[in-house]
Amino acid sequence: MLKNKNIILGVCGSIAAYKSASLVRLLVKAGANVKVILTANAAAFITPLTLATLSKNPVYTKYYEEETGVWSNHVELALWADYILIAPASANTLSKMANGVCDNLLSAVYLSAKCQVLFAPAMDLDMWKHESTQENIRKLLAFGNLMIAPGSGELASGLVGEGRLAEPEEIMDFLNAQITQGMPLLGRKVLVTAGPTYEAIDPVRFIGNHSSGKMGFAIAHAFENLGADVTLISGPSAEQSSAGIKRINVRSAAEMHQACMEHFKAASITVMSAAVADYTPEIVAKEKIKKQDQTLTITLKKTADILAELGSQKTADQILVGFALETTNEEEHAKQKLQRKNLDFIVLNSLNDSGAGFGVDTNKITIINKALEKKTYEVKSKAAVAADICQEIISLL
Structure with missing residues:
Protein backbone atom coordinates (compact mmCIF):
# COMPACT_ATOMS: atom_id res chain seq x y z
CA MET A 1 0.00 0.00 0.00
CA LEU A 2 2.82 2.40 0.80
CA LYS A 3 4.93 1.77 -2.28
CA ASN A 4 5.98 5.09 -3.86
CA LYS A 5 3.92 7.09 -1.35
CA ASN A 6 5.51 10.30 -0.11
CA ILE A 7 5.38 10.39 3.69
CA ILE A 8 6.44 13.24 5.95
CA LEU A 9 7.11 11.97 9.45
CA GLY A 10 6.98 14.67 12.11
CA VAL A 11 8.80 13.75 15.31
CA CYS A 12 8.11 15.76 18.48
CA GLY A 13 9.82 16.07 21.85
CA SER A 14 8.96 12.87 23.70
CA ILE A 15 10.88 9.95 25.11
CA ALA A 16 8.87 7.91 22.60
CA ALA A 17 10.87 9.60 19.81
CA TYR A 18 13.23 6.62 19.91
CA LYS A 19 10.47 4.57 18.26
CA SER A 20 10.63 6.84 15.20
CA ALA A 21 13.80 5.03 14.08
CA SER A 22 11.90 1.74 13.80
CA LEU A 23 8.96 3.51 12.17
CA VAL A 24 11.18 5.04 9.49
CA ARG A 25 12.73 1.64 8.77
CA LEU A 26 9.29 0.06 8.35
CA LEU A 27 8.09 2.87 6.06
CA VAL A 28 11.18 2.64 3.86
CA LYS A 29 10.98 -1.16 3.77
CA ALA A 30 7.37 -0.83 2.58
CA GLY A 31 8.58 1.27 -0.36
CA ALA A 32 7.59 4.73 0.89
CA ASN A 33 9.62 7.86 0.27
CA VAL A 34 10.19 9.35 3.73
CA LYS A 35 11.22 12.83 4.81
CA VAL A 36 11.55 13.51 8.54
CA ILE A 37 10.91 16.80 10.31
CA LEU A 38 12.28 17.02 13.85
CA THR A 39 11.20 19.67 16.32
CA ALA A 40 13.96 21.24 18.40
CA ASN A 41 12.89 19.25 21.46
CA ALA A 42 12.78 15.99 19.49
CA ALA A 43 16.43 16.42 18.51
CA ALA A 44 17.30 16.05 22.20
CA PHE A 45 15.90 12.50 22.16
CA ILE A 46 17.04 11.21 18.74
CA THR A 47 19.66 12.59 16.39
CA PRO A 48 18.97 13.88 12.89
CA LEU A 49 21.86 11.68 11.66
CA THR A 50 20.07 8.50 12.76
CA LEU A 51 16.86 9.37 10.94
CA ALA A 52 18.67 10.73 7.87
CA THR A 53 20.59 7.47 7.57
CA LEU A 54 17.44 5.36 7.87
CA SER A 55 15.23 7.53 5.62
CA LYS A 56 17.97 8.11 3.02
CA ASN A 57 16.91 11.78 2.98
CA PRO A 58 18.09 14.90 4.80
CA VAL A 59 16.27 15.57 8.07
CA TYR A 60 14.58 18.95 8.44
CA THR A 61 14.83 20.73 11.78
CA LYS A 62 14.16 24.43 11.09
CA TYR A 63 13.27 26.92 8.41
CA TYR A 64 16.80 28.12 7.80
CA GLU A 65 20.04 26.24 8.34
CA GLU A 66 22.68 28.84 9.19
CA GLU A 67 25.61 26.48 8.55
CA THR A 68 24.54 25.53 5.03
CA GLY A 69 22.41 28.52 4.07
CA VAL A 70 19.57 26.18 3.05
CA TRP A 71 15.98 27.34 3.45
CA SER A 72 13.39 24.61 4.02
CA ASN A 73 10.28 25.55 2.07
CA HIS A 74 7.31 24.45 4.18
CA VAL A 75 4.86 24.88 1.29
CA GLU A 76 6.89 22.64 -1.04
CA LEU A 77 7.25 20.01 1.67
CA ALA A 78 3.50 19.99 2.31
CA LEU A 79 2.70 19.71 -1.41
CA TRP A 80 5.22 16.86 -1.81
CA ALA A 81 3.54 14.72 0.84
CA ASP A 82 0.82 12.17 0.17
CA TYR A 83 0.46 11.76 3.94
CA ILE A 84 1.78 13.64 6.95
CA LEU A 85 2.29 11.43 9.99
CA ILE A 86 3.19 13.04 13.33
CA ALA A 87 4.50 10.38 15.69
CA PRO A 88 5.11 10.90 18.49
CA ALA A 89 2.80 13.92 18.75
CA SER A 90 3.44 15.72 22.01
CA ALA A 91 0.85 17.69 23.98
CA ASN A 92 2.71 20.84 22.99
CA THR A 93 2.50 20.11 19.27
CA LEU A 94 -1.14 18.99 19.47
CA SER A 95 -1.95 22.34 21.07
CA LYS A 96 -0.17 24.22 18.29
CA MET A 97 -1.94 22.22 15.59
CA ALA A 98 -5.37 22.72 17.17
CA ASN A 99 -4.94 26.46 17.64
CA GLY A 100 -2.99 27.47 14.56
CA VAL A 101 0.25 28.32 16.35
CA CYS A 102 3.02 28.41 13.74
CA ASP A 103 6.40 28.82 15.42
CA ASN A 104 8.41 25.97 13.92
CA LEU A 105 8.84 24.12 10.62
CA LEU A 106 6.60 21.18 11.53
CA SER A 107 3.63 23.38 12.47
CA ALA A 108 4.12 25.42 9.28
CA VAL A 109 4.09 22.26 7.15
CA TYR A 110 0.96 21.08 8.97
CA LEU A 111 -0.84 24.36 8.29
CA SER A 112 0.19 24.17 4.62
CA ALA A 113 -0.97 20.55 4.18
CA LYS A 114 -3.43 19.56 1.49
CA CYS A 115 -3.07 15.83 2.19
CA GLN A 116 -4.36 13.58 4.96
CA VAL A 117 -2.70 14.24 8.33
CA LEU A 118 -2.40 11.51 10.98
CA PHE A 119 -1.14 12.00 14.51
CA ALA A 120 -0.12 9.52 17.18
CA PRO A 121 -0.11 11.13 20.66
CA ALA A 122 2.51 10.27 23.26
CA MET A 123 2.62 11.82 26.74
CA ASP A 124 2.22 11.06 30.43
CA LEU A 125 -1.13 9.90 31.84
CA ASP A 126 -2.15 13.15 33.53
CA MET A 127 -1.22 15.22 30.47
CA TRP A 128 -3.23 12.88 28.27
CA LYS A 129 -6.30 13.07 30.50
CA HIS A 130 -6.20 16.84 30.94
CA GLU A 131 -9.28 18.51 29.47
CA SER A 132 -7.19 20.96 27.43
CA THR A 133 -5.45 18.06 25.68
CA GLN A 134 -8.73 16.29 25.05
CA GLU A 135 -10.25 19.53 23.71
CA ASN A 136 -7.32 19.94 21.33
CA ILE A 137 -7.81 16.38 20.10
CA ARG A 138 -11.53 17.00 19.51
CA LYS A 139 -10.62 20.04 17.44
CA LEU A 140 -8.06 18.13 15.39
CA LEU A 141 -10.50 15.31 14.66
CA ALA A 142 -13.15 17.87 13.68
CA PHE A 143 -10.64 19.36 11.23
CA GLY A 144 -10.46 15.98 9.46
CA ASN A 145 -7.20 14.74 10.94
CA LEU A 146 -6.93 11.10 11.99
CA MET A 147 -5.68 9.93 15.38
CA ILE A 148 -3.75 6.74 16.03
CA ALA A 149 -4.82 6.25 19.62
CA PRO A 150 -2.17 5.79 22.32
CA GLY A 151 -1.91 2.51 24.15
CA SER A 152 -1.96 1.74 27.86
CA GLY A 153 0.95 0.53 29.94
CA GLU A 154 3.84 1.66 32.06
CA LEU A 155 4.89 5.23 31.22
CA ALA A 156 8.24 6.98 31.59
CA SER A 157 7.04 8.64 34.80
CA GLY A 158 6.33 5.27 36.37
CA LEU A 159 2.57 5.76 36.14
CA VAL A 160 0.48 3.10 34.45
CA GLY A 161 -2.27 4.08 32.02
CA GLU A 162 -2.98 5.66 28.64
CA GLY A 163 -0.40 7.78 26.87
CA ARG A 164 2.07 5.30 25.34
CA LEU A 165 2.85 5.89 21.70
CA ALA A 166 1.35 3.18 19.51
CA GLU A 167 3.95 0.64 18.42
CA PRO A 168 5.49 1.22 14.97
CA GLU A 169 3.79 -1.92 13.62
CA GLU A 170 0.41 -0.65 14.85
CA ILE A 171 1.01 2.72 13.18
CA MET A 172 1.89 0.94 9.93
CA ASP A 173 -1.29 -1.14 10.09
CA PHE A 174 -3.38 1.99 10.69
CA LEU A 175 -1.74 3.84 7.80
CA ASN A 176 -2.16 0.90 5.42
CA ALA A 177 -5.83 0.59 6.40
CA GLN A 178 -6.43 4.27 5.66
CA ILE A 179 -4.76 4.02 2.28
CA THR A 180 -6.81 0.93 1.42
CA GLN A 181 -10.06 2.71 2.31
CA GLY A 182 -9.17 5.44 -0.18
CA MET A 183 -8.54 2.91 -2.95
CA PRO A 184 -11.86 1.66 -4.31
CA LEU A 185 -10.09 0.23 -7.38
CA LEU A 186 -7.50 -1.71 -5.40
CA GLY A 187 -6.14 -4.57 -7.52
CA ARG A 188 -8.21 -3.81 -10.63
Whole structure:
Protein backbone atom coordinates (compact mmCIF):
# COMPACT_ATOMS: atom_id res chain seq x y z
CA MET A 1 0.00 0.00 0.00
CA LEU A 2 2.82 2.40 0.80
CA LYS A 3 4.93 1.77 -2.28
CA ASN A 4 5.98 5.09 -3.86
CA LYS A 5 3.92 7.09 -1.35
CA ASN A 6 5.51 10.30 -0.11
CA ILE A 7 5.38 10.39 3.69
CA ILE A 8 6.44 13.24 5.95
CA LEU A 9 7.11 11.97 9.45
CA GLY A 10 6.98 14.67 12.11
CA VAL A 11 8.80 13.75 15.31
CA CYS A 12 8.11 15.76 18.48
CA GLY A 13 9.82 16.07 21.85
CA SER A 14 8.96 12.87 23.70
CA ILE A 15 10.88 9.95 25.11
CA ALA A 16 8.87 7.91 22.60
CA ALA A 17 10.87 9.60 19.81
CA TYR A 18 13.23 6.62 19.91
CA LYS A 19 10.47 4.57 18.26
CA SER A 20 10.63 6.84 15.20
CA ALA A 21 13.80 5.03 14.08
CA SER A 22 11.90 1.74 13.80
CA LEU A 23 8.96 3.51 12.17
CA VAL A 24 11.18 5.04 9.49
CA ARG A 25 12.73 1.64 8.77
CA LEU A 26 9.29 0.06 8.35
CA LEU A 27 8.09 2.87 6.06
CA VAL A 28 11.18 2.64 3.86
CA LYS A 29 10.98 -1.16 3.77
CA ALA A 30 7.37 -0.83 2.58
CA GLY A 31 8.58 1.27 -0.36
CA ALA A 32 7.59 4.73 0.89
CA ASN A 33 9.62 7.86 0.27
CA VAL A 34 10.19 9.35 3.73
CA LYS A 35 11.22 12.83 4.81
CA VAL A 36 11.55 13.51 8.54
CA ILE A 37 10.91 16.80 10.31
CA LEU A 38 12.28 17.02 13.85
CA THR A 39 11.20 19.67 16.32
CA ALA A 40 13.96 21.24 18.40
CA ASN A 41 12.89 19.25 21.46
CA ALA A 42 12.78 15.99 19.49
CA ALA A 43 16.43 16.42 18.51
CA ALA A 44 17.30 16.05 22.20
CA PHE A 45 15.90 12.50 22.16
CA ILE A 46 17.04 11.21 18.74
CA THR A 47 19.66 12.59 16.39
CA PRO A 48 18.97 13.88 12.89
CA LEU A 49 21.86 11.68 11.66
CA THR A 50 20.07 8.50 12.76
CA LEU A 51 16.86 9.37 10.94
CA ALA A 52 18.67 10.73 7.87
CA THR A 53 20.59 7.47 7.57
CA LEU A 54 17.44 5.36 7.87
CA SER A 55 15.23 7.53 5.62
CA LYS A 56 17.97 8.11 3.02
CA ASN A 57 16.91 11.78 2.98
CA PRO A 58 18.09 14.90 4.80
CA VAL A 59 16.27 15.57 8.07
CA TYR A 60 14.58 18.95 8.44
CA THR A 61 14.83 20.73 11.78
CA LYS A 62 14.16 24.43 11.09
CA TYR A 63 13.27 26.92 8.41
CA TYR A 64 16.80 28.12 7.80
CA GLU A 65 20.04 26.24 8.34
CA GLU A 66 22.68 28.84 9.19
CA GLU A 67 25.61 26.48 8.55
CA THR A 68 24.54 25.53 5.03
CA GLY A 69 22.41 28.52 4.07
CA VAL A 70 19.57 26.18 3.05
CA TRP A 71 15.98 27.34 3.45
CA SER A 72 13.39 24.61 4.02
CA ASN A 73 10.28 25.55 2.07
CA HIS A 74 7.31 24.45 4.18
CA VAL A 75 4.86 24.88 1.29
CA GLU A 76 6.89 22.64 -1.04
CA LEU A 77 7.25 20.01 1.67
CA ALA A 78 3.50 19.99 2.31
CA LEU A 79 2.70 19.71 -1.41
CA TRP A 80 5.22 16.86 -1.81
CA ALA A 81 3.54 14.72 0.84
CA ASP A 82 0.82 12.17 0.17
CA TYR A 83 0.46 11.76 3.94
CA ILE A 84 1.78 13.64 6.95
CA LEU A 85 2.29 11.43 9.99
CA ILE A 86 3.19 13.04 13.33
CA ALA A 87 4.50 10.38 15.69
CA PRO A 88 5.11 10.90 18.49
CA ALA A 89 2.80 13.92 18.75
CA SER A 90 3.44 15.72 22.01
CA ALA A 91 0.85 17.69 23.98
CA ASN A 92 2.71 20.84 22.99
CA THR A 93 2.50 20.11 19.27
CA LEU A 94 -1.14 18.99 19.47
CA SER A 95 -1.95 22.34 21.07
CA LYS A 96 -0.17 24.22 18.29
CA MET A 97 -1.94 22.22 15.59
CA ALA A 98 -5.37 22.72 17.17
CA ASN A 99 -4.94 26.46 17.64
CA GLY A 100 -2.99 27.47 14.56
CA VAL A 101 0.25 28.32 16.35
CA CYS A 102 3.02 28.41 13.74
CA ASP A 103 6.40 28.82 15.42
CA ASN A 104 8.41 25.97 13.92
CA LEU A 105 8.84 24.12 10.62
CA LEU A 106 6.60 21.18 11.53
CA SER A 107 3.63 23.38 12.47
CA ALA A 108 4.12 25.42 9.28
CA VAL A 109 4.09 22.26 7.15
CA TYR A 110 0.96 21.08 8.97
CA LEU A 111 -0.84 24.36 8.29
CA SER A 112 0.19 24.17 4.62
CA ALA A 113 -0.97 20.55 4.18
CA LYS A 114 -3.43 19.56 1.49
CA CYS A 115 -3.07 15.83 2.19
CA GLN A 116 -4.36 13.58 4.96
CA VAL A 117 -2.70 14.24 8.33
CA LEU A 118 -2.40 11.51 10.98
CA PHE A 119 -1.14 12.00 14.51
CA ALA A 120 -0.12 9.52 17.18
CA PRO A 121 -0.11 11.13 20.66
CA ALA A 122 2.51 10.27 23.26
CA MET A 123 2.62 11.82 26.74
CA ASP A 124 2.22 11.06 30.43
CA LEU A 125 -1.13 9.90 31.84
CA ASP A 126 -2.15 13.15 33.53
CA MET A 127 -1.22 15.22 30.47
CA TRP A 128 -3.23 12.88 28.27
CA LYS A 129 -6.30 13.07 30.50
CA HIS A 130 -6.20 16.84 30.94
CA GLU A 131 -9.28 18.51 29.47
CA SER A 132 -7.19 20.96 27.43
CA THR A 133 -5.45 18.06 25.68
CA GLN A 134 -8.73 16.29 25.05
CA GLU A 135 -10.25 19.53 23.71
CA ASN A 136 -7.32 19.94 21.33
CA ILE A 137 -7.81 16.38 20.10
CA ARG A 138 -11.53 17.00 19.51
CA LYS A 139 -10.62 20.04 17.44
CA LEU A 140 -8.06 18.13 15.39
CA LEU A 141 -10.50 15.31 14.66
CA ALA A 142 -13.15 17.87 13.68
CA PHE A 143 -10.64 19.36 11.23
CA GLY A 144 -10.46 15.98 9.46
CA ASN A 145 -7.20 14.74 10.94
CA LEU A 146 -6.93 11.10 11.99
CA MET A 147 -5.68 9.93 15.38
CA ILE A 148 -3.75 6.74 16.03
CA ALA A 149 -4.82 6.25 19.62
CA PRO A 150 -2.17 5.79 22.32
CA GLY A 151 -1.91 2.51 24.15
CA SER A 152 -1.96 1.74 27.86
CA GLY A 153 0.95 0.53 29.94
CA GLU A 154 3.84 1.66 32.06
CA LEU A 155 4.89 5.23 31.22
CA ALA A 156 8.24 6.98 31.59
CA SER A 157 7.04 8.64 34.80
CA GLY A 158 6.33 5.27 36.37
CA LEU A 159 2.57 5.76 36.14
CA VAL A 160 0.48 3.10 34.45
CA GLY A 161 -2.27 4.08 32.02
CA GLU A 162 -2.98 5.66 28.64
CA GLY A 163 -0.40 7.78 26.87
CA ARG A 164 2.07 5.30 25.34
CA LEU A 165 2.85 5.89 21.70
CA ALA A 166 1.35 3.18 19.51
CA GLU A 167 3.95 0.64 18.42
CA PRO A 168 5.49 1.22 14.97
CA GLU A 169 3.79 -1.92 13.62
CA GLU A 170 0.41 -0.65 14.85
CA ILE A 171 1.01 2.72 13.18
CA MET A 172 1.89 0.94 9.93
CA ASP A 173 -1.29 -1.14 10.09
CA PHE A 174 -3.38 1.99 10.69
CA LEU A 175 -1.74 3.84 7.80
CA ASN A 176 -2.16 0.90 5.42
CA ALA A 177 -5.83 0.59 6.40
CA GLN A 178 -6.43 4.27 5.66
CA ILE A 179 -4.76 4.02 2.28
CA THR A 180 -6.81 0.93 1.42
CA GLN A 181 -10.06 2.71 2.31
CA GLY A 182 -9.17 5.44 -0.18
CA MET A 183 -8.54 2.91 -2.95
CA PRO A 184 -11.86 1.66 -4.31
CA LEU A 185 -10.09 0.23 -7.38
CA LEU A 186 -7.50 -1.71 -5.40
CA GLY A 187 -6.14 -4.57 -7.52
CA ARG A 188 -8.21 -3.81 -10.63
CA LYS A 189 -6.32 -3.84 -13.91
CA VAL A 190 -6.75 -0.61 -15.87
CA LEU A 191 -5.57 0.22 -19.38
CA VAL A 192 -5.11 3.86 -20.43
CA THR A 193 -3.92 5.28 -23.75
CA ALA A 194 -2.43 8.74 -24.07
CA GLY A 195 -0.68 11.15 -26.38
CA PRO A 196 -0.51 11.38 -30.17
CA THR A 197 0.68 8.97 -32.81
CA TYR A 198 3.29 9.88 -35.39
CA GLU A 199 2.77 8.41 -38.86
CA ALA A 200 6.03 8.30 -40.81
CA ILE A 201 6.26 9.89 -44.25
CA ASP A 202 9.98 9.23 -44.60
CA PRO A 203 12.83 8.67 -42.11
CA VAL A 204 12.68 12.37 -41.15
CA ARG A 205 9.06 13.54 -41.40
CA PHE A 206 5.75 12.38 -39.98
CA ILE A 207 2.06 13.23 -39.79
CA GLY A 208 0.98 13.94 -36.23
CA ASN A 209 -1.22 16.08 -34.03
CA HIS A 210 -0.86 18.51 -31.13
CA SER A 211 -1.72 16.09 -28.31
CA SER A 212 0.69 16.40 -25.39
CA GLY A 213 -0.56 13.37 -23.44
CA LYS A 214 -1.36 15.50 -20.37
CA MET A 215 -4.96 14.28 -20.07
CA GLY A 216 -4.14 10.61 -20.46
CA PHE A 217 -1.26 10.76 -18.01
CA ALA A 218 -3.49 12.55 -15.47
CA ILE A 219 -6.06 9.75 -15.84
CA ALA A 220 -3.39 7.07 -15.36
CA HIS A 221 -2.12 8.77 -12.19
CA ALA A 222 -5.68 9.18 -10.87
CA PHE A 223 -6.30 5.46 -11.33
CA GLU A 224 -3.00 4.63 -9.61
CA ASN A 225 -4.02 6.76 -6.61
CA LEU A 226 -7.26 4.77 -6.41
CA GLY A 227 -5.29 1.53 -6.10
CA ALA A 228 -5.53 0.27 -9.67
CA ASP A 229 -2.84 -1.73 -11.46
CA VAL A 230 -2.33 0.66 -14.38
CA THR A 231 -0.88 -0.01 -17.81
CA LEU A 232 -0.32 3.19 -19.82
CA ILE A 233 0.20 2.98 -23.57
CA SER A 234 1.60 6.32 -24.69
CA GLY A 235 2.50 7.87 -27.99
CA PRO A 236 5.40 10.33 -28.09
CA SER A 237 5.06 12.56 -25.02
CA ALA A 238 7.27 14.58 -22.68
CA GLU A 239 5.00 13.75 -19.73
CA GLN A 240 6.44 11.68 -16.89
CA SER A 241 4.74 8.63 -15.37
CA SER A 242 5.28 7.37 -11.83
CA ALA A 243 7.25 4.23 -11.05
CA GLY A 244 4.04 2.41 -10.12
CA ILE A 245 2.59 2.66 -13.64
CA LYS A 246 3.56 0.15 -16.32
CA ARG A 247 4.33 2.38 -19.30
CA ILE A 248 4.51 1.13 -22.88
CA ASN A 249 5.87 3.65 -25.37
CA VAL A 250 4.64 3.46 -28.96
CA ARG A 251 5.00 5.75 -31.93
CA SER A 252 2.52 4.90 -34.67
CA ALA A 253 -1.15 3.99 -34.79
CA ALA A 254 -0.16 0.45 -35.79
CA GLU A 255 2.03 0.11 -32.69
CA MET A 256 -0.75 1.55 -30.53
CA HIS A 257 -3.17 -0.98 -32.03
CA GLN A 258 -0.85 -3.91 -31.35
CA ALA A 259 -0.23 -2.88 -27.73
CA CYS A 260 -3.95 -2.39 -27.06
CA MET A 261 -4.78 -5.79 -28.49
CA GLU A 262 -2.18 -7.40 -26.22
CA HIS A 263 -3.40 -5.78 -22.99
CA PHE A 264 -7.15 -5.15 -23.42
CA LYS A 265 -8.35 -8.63 -22.50
CA ALA A 266 -6.76 -8.48 -19.03
CA ALA A 267 -8.14 -5.01 -18.23
CA SER A 268 -11.42 -4.55 -16.38
CA ILE A 269 -11.38 -0.81 -17.18
CA THR A 270 -10.03 0.78 -20.36
CA VAL A 271 -9.90 4.52 -21.06
CA MET A 272 -8.86 5.45 -24.59
CA SER A 273 -7.73 9.07 -24.38
CA ALA A 274 -4.97 8.92 -27.01
CA ALA A 275 -5.30 11.04 -30.15
CA VAL A 276 -4.71 8.24 -32.66
CA ALA A 277 -4.22 9.16 -36.31
CA ASP A 278 -7.16 8.23 -38.56
CA TYR A 279 -4.92 7.99 -41.62
CA THR A 280 -1.32 6.97 -42.29
CA PRO A 281 0.82 7.19 -45.45
CA GLU A 282 0.24 4.26 -47.77
CA ILE A 283 3.92 4.18 -48.67
CA VAL A 284 6.75 5.30 -46.38
CA ALA A 285 9.75 6.56 -48.34
CA LYS A 286 12.96 4.77 -47.43
CA GLU A 287 15.04 7.91 -47.98
CA LYS A 288 14.36 11.54 -47.13
CA ILE A 289 12.07 13.08 -49.72
CA LYS A 290 13.87 15.96 -51.44
CA LYS A 291 12.19 19.30 -52.13
CA GLN A 292 11.86 19.29 -55.92
CA ASP A 293 8.37 19.84 -57.32
CA GLN A 294 5.98 22.64 -56.39
CA THR A 295 3.55 20.14 -54.90
CA LEU A 296 3.83 16.79 -53.18
CA THR A 297 1.05 14.23 -53.13
CA ILE A 298 0.95 11.68 -50.34
CA THR A 299 -1.64 8.91 -50.52
CA LEU A 300 -3.11 8.05 -47.12
CA LYS A 301 -4.88 4.92 -45.98
CA LYS A 302 -7.12 4.41 -42.98
CA THR A 303 -5.60 3.19 -39.75
CA ALA A 304 -7.27 0.47 -37.70
CA ASP A 305 -10.17 1.77 -35.60
CA ILE A 306 -8.78 0.62 -32.27
CA LEU A 307 -11.71 1.82 -30.16
CA ALA A 308 -14.31 0.13 -32.38
CA GLU A 309 -12.32 -3.10 -32.34
CA LEU A 310 -12.09 -3.05 -28.56
CA GLY A 311 -15.82 -2.29 -28.36
CA SER A 312 -16.59 -5.36 -30.43
CA GLN A 313 -14.47 -7.53 -28.11
CA LYS A 314 -15.70 -6.02 -24.83
CA THR A 315 -17.27 -8.42 -22.36
CA ALA A 316 -20.10 -7.67 -19.94
CA ASP A 317 -17.72 -7.20 -17.01
CA GLN A 318 -15.43 -4.75 -18.83
CA ILE A 319 -15.81 -0.96 -18.89
CA LEU A 320 -14.71 0.89 -22.01
CA VAL A 321 -14.50 4.69 -22.20
CA GLY A 322 -13.66 6.76 -25.25
CA PHE A 323 -12.88 10.41 -25.96
CA ALA A 324 -14.29 12.68 -28.62
CA LEU A 325 -12.54 15.94 -29.50
CA GLU A 326 -14.86 17.84 -31.82
CA THR A 327 -15.12 21.22 -33.52
CA THR A 328 -18.65 21.11 -35.00
CA ASN A 329 -21.90 19.34 -34.03
CA GLU A 330 -20.03 18.15 -30.97
CA GLU A 331 -22.77 16.33 -29.06
CA GLU A 332 -24.24 14.60 -32.11
CA HIS A 333 -20.87 13.28 -33.24
CA ALA A 334 -20.02 12.12 -29.72
CA LYS A 335 -23.33 10.26 -29.33
CA GLN A 336 -22.82 8.50 -32.64
CA LYS A 337 -19.34 7.43 -31.61
CA LEU A 338 -20.61 6.24 -28.22
CA GLN A 339 -23.21 3.95 -29.80
CA ARG A 340 -21.22 2.84 -32.82
CA LYS A 341 -18.24 1.74 -30.76
CA ASN A 342 -20.11 0.11 -27.86
CA LEU A 343 -18.79 2.41 -25.14
CA ASP A 344 -19.99 2.68 -21.56
CA PHE A 345 -19.62 6.44 -21.79
CA ILE A 346 -17.79 9.00 -23.86
CA VAL A 347 -15.87 12.07 -22.76
CA LEU A 348 -16.54 15.00 -25.07
CA ASN A 349 -14.37 18.08 -25.28
CA SER A 350 -14.53 20.82 -27.87
CA LEU A 351 -11.80 22.97 -29.31
CA ASN A 352 -14.39 25.75 -29.24
CA ASP A 353 -14.32 25.80 -25.42
CA SER A 354 -11.84 28.12 -23.76
CA GLY A 355 -9.49 26.16 -21.50
CA ALA A 356 -9.91 22.88 -23.40
CA GLY A 357 -7.79 21.19 -26.03
CA PHE A 358 -4.19 20.22 -26.61
CA GLY A 359 -1.11 21.25 -24.67
CA VAL A 360 -2.84 23.10 -21.81
CA ASP A 361 -3.17 22.10 -18.16
CA THR A 362 -6.97 22.53 -18.06
CA ASN A 363 -9.92 20.89 -19.76
CA LYS A 364 -13.69 21.24 -20.03
CA ILE A 365 -15.61 18.04 -20.58
CA THR A 366 -19.09 16.63 -21.02
CA ILE A 367 -19.71 12.98 -20.15
CA ILE A 368 -22.44 11.19 -22.11
CA ASN A 369 -23.55 7.73 -20.96
CA LYS A 370 -25.30 4.84 -22.71
CA ALA A 371 -28.71 6.34 -21.96
CA LEU A 372 -27.49 9.52 -23.72
CA GLU A 373 -27.67 11.40 -20.42
CA LYS A 374 -25.02 14.06 -20.14
CA LYS A 375 -23.07 15.73 -17.37
CA THR A 376 -21.26 18.95 -18.20
CA TYR A 377 -18.36 20.08 -16.03
CA GLU A 378 -16.75 23.47 -15.64
CA VAL A 379 -13.17 24.19 -16.69
CA LYS A 380 -10.82 22.38 -14.31
CA SER A 381 -7.24 21.23 -14.11
CA LYS A 382 -6.66 18.02 -16.02
CA ALA A 383 -5.89 16.29 -12.72
CA ALA A 384 -9.35 17.31 -11.43
CA VAL A 385 -10.96 16.24 -14.72
CA ALA A 386 -9.24 12.86 -14.40
CA ALA A 387 -10.69 12.49 -10.90
CA ASP A 388 -14.19 13.22 -12.26
CA ILE A 389 -13.78 10.60 -14.99
CA CYS A 390 -12.58 8.02 -12.45
CA GLN A 391 -15.54 8.73 -10.16
CA GLU A 392 -17.93 8.26 -13.07
CA ILE A 393 -16.31 4.88 -13.75
CA ILE A 394 -16.53 3.88 -10.09
CA SER A 395 -20.26 4.64 -10.15
CA LEU A 396 -20.64 2.00 -12.87
CA LEU A 397 -18.97 -0.78 -10.85
